[in-house]
Amino acid sequence: MNSPIFIVLKKLRYPLILLICIYAILILGFTLIPGEDDQGNTWYMSFFHAFYFVSFMGSTIGFGEIPYAFTDAQRAWAIVGIFFSVIAWLYSIGTLLKILRDPMFQRVLTQSAFEKSVNQLNVPFYIICGYGDTGSVLAHELAALAIQAVVIDWKQERIDYLDIDEPDMDIPAFCADASLPENLLSAGLTSSKCIGVIALTDDDQTNLKISIAVKLLNKKIQLISRAETIEIADNMASFDTDHIINPYEVFAKRLALAIRSPGAFLIYDWFTSPDATLREEPLDPPKGWWVVCGYGRFGKAVDRYLRYEGIRTVIVEAYPEYNAAPKSVVTGSGTEAITLKDAGIGRSVGIVAGTDNDANNLSIIVTAQELTRGKSLFTVARQNNDSNSKIYDAANLSMVMQPACIIAREILALIKSPLLAEFLSLVRRQKRNWVNVLISRISGLYETENLSTWTIKVQDMNSESIRKIVSDERLTINDLMRNPRDRQCQLNCIPLLIKHKKQFRLLPDNEESLALGDEVLFCGDNESMHLMYWSSSNVNAFQYIACGEEYFSGYVWKFLK
Amino acid sequence: MNLEKVVFAFFIVLALTLNFGFFLGDYENPIHHNVYELFAAIVVSLVATIIKLGDKSHMGAVLLATSLVADLHLIAAAILWGYAEHISGSGLTPAIMSTIVSLSGGALLANITSVILFVAETIVVRR
Numbered sequence: 304m305n306s307p308i309f310i311v312l313k314k315l316r317y318p319l320i321l322l323i324c325i326y327a328i329l330i331l332g333f334t335l336i337p338g339e340d341d342q343g344n345t346w347y348m349s350f351f352h353a354f355y356f357v358s359f360m361g362s363t364i365g366f367g368e369i370p371y372a373f374t375d376a377q378r379a380w381a382i383v384g385i386f387f388s389v390i391a392w393l394y395s396i397g398t399l400l401k402i403l404r405d406p407m408f409q410r411v412l413t414q415s416a417f418e419k420s421v422n423q424l425n426v427p428f429y430i431i432c433g434y435g436d437t438g439s440v441l442a443h444e445l446a447a448l449a450i451q452a453v454v455i456d457w458k459q460e461r462i463d464y465l466d467i468d469e470p471d472m473d474i475p476a477f478c479a480d481a482s483l484p485e486n487l488l489s490a491g492l493t494s495s496k497c498i499g500v501i502a503l504t505d506d507d508q509t510n511l512k513i514s515i516a517v518k519l520l521n522k523k524i525q526l527i528s529r530a531e532t533i534e535i536a537d538n539m540a541s542f543d544t545d546h547i548i549n550p551y552e553v554f555a556k557r558l559a560l561a562i563r564s565p566g567a568f569l570i571y572d573w574f575t576s577p578d579a580t581l582r583e584e585p586l587d588p589p590k591g592w593w594v595v596c597g598y599g600r601f602g603k604a605v606d607r608y609l610r611y612e613g614i615r616t617v618i619v620e621a622y623p624e625y626n627a628a629p630k631s632v633v634t635g636s637g638t639e640a641i642t643l644k645d646a647g648i649g650r651s652v653g654i655v656a657g658t659d660n661d662a663n664n665l666s667i668i669v670t671a672q673e674l675t676r677g678k679s680l681f682t683v684a685r686q687n688n689d690s691n692s693k694i695y696d697a698a699n700l701s702m703v704m705q706p707a708c709i710i711a712r713e714i715l716a717l718i719k720s721p722l723l724a725e726f727l728s729l730v731r732r733q734k735r736n737w738v739n740v741l742i743s744r745i746s747g748l749y750e751t752e753n754l755s756t757w758t759i760k761v762q763d764m765n766s767e768s769i770r771k772i773v774s775d776e777r778l779t780i781n782d783l784m785r786n787p788r789d790r791q792c793q794l795n796c797i798p799l800l801i802k803h804k805k806q807f808r809l810l811p812d813n814e815e816s817l818a819l820g821d822e823v824l825f826c827g828d829n830e831s832m833h834l835m836y837w838s839s840s841n842v843n844a845f846q847y848i849a850c851g852e853e854y855f856s857g858y859v860w861k862f863l864k
Numbered sequence: 865m866n867l868e869k870v871v872f873a874f875f876i877v878l879a880l881t882l883n884f885g886f887f888l889g890d891y892e893n894p895i896h897h898n899v900y901e902l903f904a905a906i907v908v909s910l911v912a913t914i915i916k917l918g919d920k921s922h923m924g925a926v927l928l929a930t931s932l933v934a935d936l937h938l939i940a941a942a943i944l945w946g947y948a949e950h951i952s953g954s955g956l957t958p959a960i961m962s963t964i965v966s967l968s969g970g971a972l973l974a975n976i977t978s979v980i981l982f983v984a985e986t987i988v989v990r991r
Binding site for chain 1: 899907911914915917942950
């Protein structure tokens with residue numbers, strides 16, 4: 304009973320009772336007071352006339368005395384009636400206006416409108432909690448992939464920002480505290496269409512609360528959560544959060560990957576990058592001494608992974624005790640030349656500016672570049688605020704660590720295709736040569752701006768003939784790659800990974816036969832992706848690419864055949 | 865003793881008794897059915913409906929529904945009466961009178977349901 308109409312009626316109880324009572328008394332009075340008709344006979348007003356007269360008396364005094372001119376007694380009663388009914392109406396309308404202007408009532412109205420628009424969604428959707436830099440990037444990317452999202456954020460200005468900068472899709476958004484379960488329920492957490500929750504707020508505790516609520520209220524859906532400290536990440540892992548993303552760890556891992564296997568890093572970059580500007584050549588971070596400025600959460604993660612890759616690091620930290628830096632630390636912020644010289648910038652090949660202040664980070668990089676003029680220095684800087692992108696671009700850095708972008712990429716890789724995450728983790732363990740061959744294969748075939756990855760699952764689509772083709776082992780990966788417009792042509796794509804009965808295999812052979820339920824990950828251009836989605840989901844198109852015959856769908860044709 | 869409950873019970877029971885008083889008598893005979901009693905029954909029934917608004921319990925929801933049913937019946941009866949007296953020109957014929965009384969009989973049934981529900985709730989509370 305919490306719908307707006309009941310709230311209005313409940314608050315209008317007293318004005319309505321007052322109105323009914325005053326009307327009842329006035330009508331009764333008019334039926335009891337004797338009047339005179341045009342012949343001078345005594346006449347009593349009927350309820351019908353009394354109700355008519357009282358109804359217009361309060362609002363439009365001046366319709367006249369009906370059906371006969373009133374006696375003085377009736378007029379006296381009408382005077383009483385006019386004042387009381389006007390007061391009752393003013394009171395009722397005043398109360399109604401007060402309710403409509405009440406902020407709480409406004410909130411109920413927006414909430415019920417939001418719930419209604421979520422309920423009306425008839426496509427699977429993700430709930431994004433927190434619409435900051437990351438949430439905004441993610442919502443736009445999901446919209447580009449035609450995946451529906453629902454947004455909750457506790458700041459009204461961010462919700463307003465979504466209205467201004469809305470992607471090509473109508474995204475229901477609501478200003479509410481996502482850590483309260485009822486707000487998650489309003490966003491459709493238990494709806495059958497909800498396929499996942501992404502907790503992206505900038506507060507770890509809030510993300511933790513969201514994760515617990517999701518796990519308890521709807522176990523079946525995918526849960527992706529951001530966590531910036533290891534304790535919170537462990538806590539989330541303890542109750543089976545599907546994916547925990549710590550932007551610092553992720554970036555440090557990528558940096559380590561770029562050092563160990565530049566090719567694997569390039570592939571990762573190609574397949575997960577949401578923007579069009581892609582590197583053509585692999586990054587090759589040099590091995591040798593590295594200076595890490597700032598030993599916070601980011602500095603610690605980078606330091607740990609660099610050491611793991613066998614790289615020697617020097618830490619520069621302004622507050623060594625507070626951040627529990629090791630004994631060999633150089634005290635200072637790193638923005639001054641003297642500190643960097645102390646840290647041995649002259650012999651270093653790389654520098655990481657990882658403080659939580661963007662101006663300081665850029666200052667560290669510029670100072671380091673001044674000090675090592677003439678030498679090539681690998682520069683990595685952490686960007687804390689999305690609005691500083693322009694100056695980070697201008698600083699010409701080797702790598703920028705931007706938490707919003709990193710989290711969005713990781714999540715996209717998870718959402719776009721579960722096989723992609725598996726593929727990337729397998730590639731990480733491959734030898735350099737293997738990776739280089741793959742890179743040259745991919746870059747030889749495509750413009751990298753246009754590169755997409757997609758997963759196709761072999762389904763029988765309730766068709767007897769498809770079941771037969773598959774069970775005869777006549778369906779190969781090659782068939783899937785045929786162009787559904789002309790099966791002699793091949794689509795421009797490469798099969799990257801096959802999942803057969805829970806087993807993964809990299810780069811399957813094109814002649815390999817497929818079984819029902821097999822999943823294949825492809826990469827290729829967008830056009831091939833759309834054609835293959837069509838041919839793998841439409842019975843007739845599938846029949847055509849699989850055996851070159853059109854499918855007879857009508858009973859008559861089947862019979863004649 | 866709770867004043868709210870007193871008022872609540874008062875209106876529910878009064879709606880029933882007035883309704884019953886109007887219903888009692890020969891179906892077709894206008895003399896047996898007083899127009900003031902119908903008027904009082906309508907007013908009390910409307911007030912009883914509004915009192916029930918905002919009660920969030922399941923019982924409150926059912927009582928609101930039965931009360932709305934009674935309102936509809938009684939208002940229909942009143943409209944029919946006004947039509948017979950003033951618009952049709954035929955006056956209160958036995959046919960129209962019996963329709964009015966049977967409509968009020970429907971309202972009576974709804975009011976009886978309300979009272980039964982109310983009594984049942986009171987017995988459960990036992991205070």
